[in-house]
Amino acid sequence: MSLLANAQQGRLLDVDYKQANIAQVVSDLGSKTGYRFYYDPVQFDSLRVTLTISQKSLEFILDQAFAH
Numbered sequence: 386m387s388l389l390a391n392a393q394q395g396r397l398l399d400v401d402y403k404q405a406n407i408a409q410v411v412s413d414l415g416s417k418t419g420y421r422f423y424y425d426p427v428q429f430d431s432l433r434v435t436l437t438i439s440q441k442s443l444e445f446i447l448d449q450a451f452a453h
Contacts, residue, residue, distance in 0.1 A: 397440040402450075404433045410450060418443055 398417050402410060407429035411422040420443075434450045 396442070398443060398446060399439045400436060400446055401438075402434045402436045404435055406434075407432050410434050414443065414446070 396418070398414075400413065402413075405413075407424060407426065411424065414420070415422055436446070436449055438446055438449065
């Protein structure tokens with residue numbers, strides 16, 4: 386994850402998710418960063434993300450999204 390954090394240093398993002406599923410989260414983050422995210426949908430089938438964050442790094446947003 387440190388490579389990802391270094392790549393995103395200085396780029397701050399805004400997100401607003403309300404009970405978003407994994408597909409919605411990775412689609413949004415992918416469009417904002419240009420990154421592609423690969424994951425096993427079965428492992429995240431029950432994940433719902435409610436998160437409003439302004440001007441934070443991708444690493445911070447991902448940490449918050451998966452903190453539960």
